[in-house]
Amino acid sequence: MDLGERKKRILHAIINDYIETAEPVGSRTIAKKYLTDISPATIRNEMADLEDLGLLEQPHTSAGRVPSDKGYRYYVDEIMEVKYPTPQEIERIKYMLQITTINEIDKIIKRTTKLLSDVTKYTSAVLTPSMKKSFIKSLQLIKVTDTDVVAVVVTDTGIIKNVVIKTPKKVTDSTILKLNNILNEKLVGLSINDIGLSVISDIQNYMIEYSEIFSAVISVIYESLKEDNGEIYLEGTTNIFDYPEYDDKDRARSFLSLIENKELLAHIFSESSDNLCVSIGCENELDKAKDCSIVKATYNIADKNIGTIGIIGPKRMDYPKVVGVLKSISCILTEIFENNL
Amino acid sequence: MDLGERKKRILHAIINDYIETAEPVGSRTIAKKYLTDISPATIRNEMADLEDLGLLEQPHTSAGRVPSDKGYRYYVDEIMEVKYPTPQEIERIKYMLQITTINEIDKIIKRTTKLLSDVTKYTSAVLTPSMKKSFIKSLQLIKVTDTDVVAVVVTDTGIIKNVVIKTPKKVTDSTILKLNNILNEKLVGLSINDIGLSVISDIQNYMIEYSEIFSAVISVIYESLKEDNGEIYLEGTTNIFDYPEYDDKDRARSFLSLIENKELLAHIFSESSDNLCVSIGCENELDKAKDCSIVKATYNIADKNIGTIGIIGPKRMDYPKVVGVLKSISCILTEIFENNL
DNA sequence: TATTAGCACTCTAGGAGTGCGAGTGCTAAT
DNA sequence: ATTAGCACTCGCACTCCTAGAGTGCTAATA
Structure with a gap:
């Protein structure tokens, strides 16, 4: 749909003014403030x-x-110019x-979230990488007591996950060592999705003598990793109160x-096609x-398009700025993770 | 301050009615609904x-x-009868x-939080145990790459914490093993507060050959544990919209x-004297x-008064119910953790 | 033919005025 | 000591009204 230059200018002016004032825009305002030639x-x-x-x-x-909504869509697609920082x-x-003294992914993610909401004045959300898209880089069992074992899984995407396992019978250091060796050999390099029955039964062959403990260990690890969809961090949730469209109680509540x-x-932030x-x-x-x-x-870790950063706010949003900020920060994140992992 | 029986009854009636209706209570209402004899x-x-x-x-x-506020205080201290589940x-x-298939403290805490807000219809908060009050039960270093090491600390209170360490030079498996042994021997059984310069320099004597790597490791672990104050889980944050005192935008926002x-x-939930x-x-x-x-x-883990569960809501709160629920659930938690750790 | 000035019309937000109802405090009676 | 009665107060909800902003149409203009 091509509107022609003048209509575009008018639509642009209306949206600009509305984003600024939150008041319906009249023809006089446009003529006076933006398009004095018409x-x-x-x-x-x-x-x-x-x-x-x-x-x-x-x-x-x-x-x-x-x-x-359609108007905003046209504005975002055809009219606006992204404002980069x-x-x-x-x-x-x-x-x-x-x-940062301690280079943890979590810390960087948290700071990013805060930064996003500070810069944009909207609510920001950041989704950490999901286990599902990651490969296992290291898997270690740690014996805490005779029947308590902690499995520590480290992925190529920098996630570290602990799984507490209560074993059905006492385990010895040498059992742990043996399990460790075999689990590492068999699972390192796989993604969670790769771990299926065939892999598990394959390993099982190697450890008939520990089968009872092994079953307990592997099932708990598997369940725990499978249900990991990444974590959401939020900041600036009360920022919406700055926007008059949320003066209405029900809207704010919803x-x-x-x-x-x-x-x-x-869920909203994980389905990242582009x-x-x-979304307006x-x-x-x-x-x-x-x-x-x-x-x-989206931002990348280990060359995978894997985490998401985002902004939630009123439809009357400063799209040029938000898009610019998100694009820039996602690049910066990708860059940071490239140098740090 | 002793009010005398009638005044108590009247105050009781007023507070009951106000908690129920959120409307100022008049003398007629009291006489009709509660105290027909006066x-x-x-x-x-x-x-x-x-x-x-x-x-x-x-x-x-x-x-x-x-x-x-003083009226509620009197009510809570002198008049109300706790409603236990x-x-x-x-x-x-x-x-x-x-x-729960996977017995993680985190899971139980999260469920407790949800349960609290569901049962009370207010906002609930649960504070997990802080590292500071815990003793180290196990400390293991895991080598992920030549220069990436993860320290896994498990405490008597069931907290598991990962610390990512980038070593200043490459480490070998045998170095890790050695470090592990010494760290375990020297640190297990101590609390974070016990770890001071004397302990660190003591260990340092044992590992002159690894001093560079050791310094990196110990300082990162120490910093990371020291700043751990427990985590807060929240549920039912939007419940306040059900209470008319928060119809006002500024109140809701604050x-x-x-x-x-x-x-x-x-901070609010950690200073638990009683x-x-x-607090009204x-x-x-x-x-x-x-x-x-x-x-x-408060609830106990490892016989220490260490975690907190709580409710935040309007002053017009159903104190008898909330107090009853919190007392019961804190006991149940203590019980669960006694049997599970 | 495209643009613009003029004008009648529409609709809302906000202020003024009003009556009702709920509740009080005081006084005098029980 | 308690209670009935009554005058008084005050906020809330309602109606009414006006001012102001904005539109769409029509006729004039370039």
Whole structure:
């Protein structure tokens, strides 16, 4: 759909103004503030056209116009220019994320989340890599007591996971050593999805004498890894109160209850087809998310497109800025993880 | 302060009614609904007395009375009878918390949090044990790559913590083995607070040949454990929207921003002097918590009074129920951890 | 033919005015 | 000591009204 230059300019102006003021925009405002070369009357005619096309909406007769979901979509796809952070800002971001005495992925992720919400003033969410897409880099059993064993799994994506195992009978150091050797030999390099019955029964052949302990160990490890979908970190959840569209109690509640449900969020943020993805209002699958917008970008660990960072906010969102920030920060993250793993 | 039987009954009735309805309570209501043997006029006189004593407040002339913080305090200390869950409910709670294939403390804690908010309809918070109060039960280094080592610390309180260490030069398996042996021998049984310069330099004598790697390892482990204050889990954060006192946007915001700050919450919940503690309104140190009430109880792991479960809600809280539930569940938790560690 | 000025019309937000109901405190009677 | 009665207070909800913002249409203009 090509609108023609003037309609684009008008739509652009309306969306800019609405994003800034949260008030329906009238023709006079546009003519005065943005397009002094066109008269209000002309703008009115164009606005009526844009409304017919479904890009604008009128809350009621005699109110100004408000962008529709479709209008925002057109704006994001065809009109807006992404506002990237300045080189200075980029440097500052890198500085804030990188300096850390203890180089844990978790820490960097948490800081990123905070940074995102600070910079954008919206709610930010970051999803850590899921076990499922990772390969096992190391698997070690640690004997804590005679019947308590902890399995420590380290992946190529830097996740470290502990699994507590209560063994059905006492284990000795030498049993642990033996199990360790065989588990390492057989499982290192595999992904969770690769571990199936065939692999397990294959290993079982090697350890008939420990079969009882082995079964306990492997099933617990397997279950525990399988159910790992990555973790969600959130920041700036109360930022929505700054936006008048959430003055309404029910809206605020529905937004916050969406955000409270970590499984739901993990789901929303995990299905990352594109490197950057903007979902506006009704484009969101979930009913609860139908009056907000979600922008998400992926970052890489171990060359895999594996984690997601994102922003949840009102549809009236500063898309150019949010998209710019997310793109930049996802690149920075990828870069940091490249150098640190 | 002894009020006399009638005043107590009246205060009791007012608080009950106010907790139920959230509306200022008038003398007529009391006479009709609760104390049919006394006339409204008498109740009015008594109410005036109670107001003089600072136990009741009047939002404005010609409105009913509302309990003051002091009034709630008197109610909690002198009047209310704790409502414990029924034996059937206790059984159900035990059932819900205990059945778990993978016996991780984390899981039980998360379920407890959810359960608390489901049962009480308020916001619940659970604080996991802090490293600081725990003793090291096992400390193992795992070599992941030539320069990446993971230290796994297991405590008597069941916390498992991973510390990622980048060594300044390559380490061999035998170095790891040696370090492991010495660290275990020297540190197991100590608490984090016990680890000081003297202990560290003592160990250092044993490993002059590895001093470089050792320094890296010990400092990272020490820093990482030292900063661990336990983690906060929250559930039911949107429950406050059910309570009309939070219809007001600013109140809701201030409540939610209190809740958003995990460090603050951890602080509030960590200073547990008593086994059960009720803080009403102004009794809370933090300004942001001045218009809500916090009830918390401690649970034990390894015979140490170490974790906290709690409820945050409006001052108009169902104290008898909340106190009963918290007392019961903290006992159940202690019991579960006794049998499982 | 595209643009614009003018104008009648529509609709909402917000303020003023009003009556009702709930509740109180005081006084006098029981 | 308790209670009935009554005058008084105050907030809430309701209605009414106006001002203001914005539209769409029509006729004039470039």
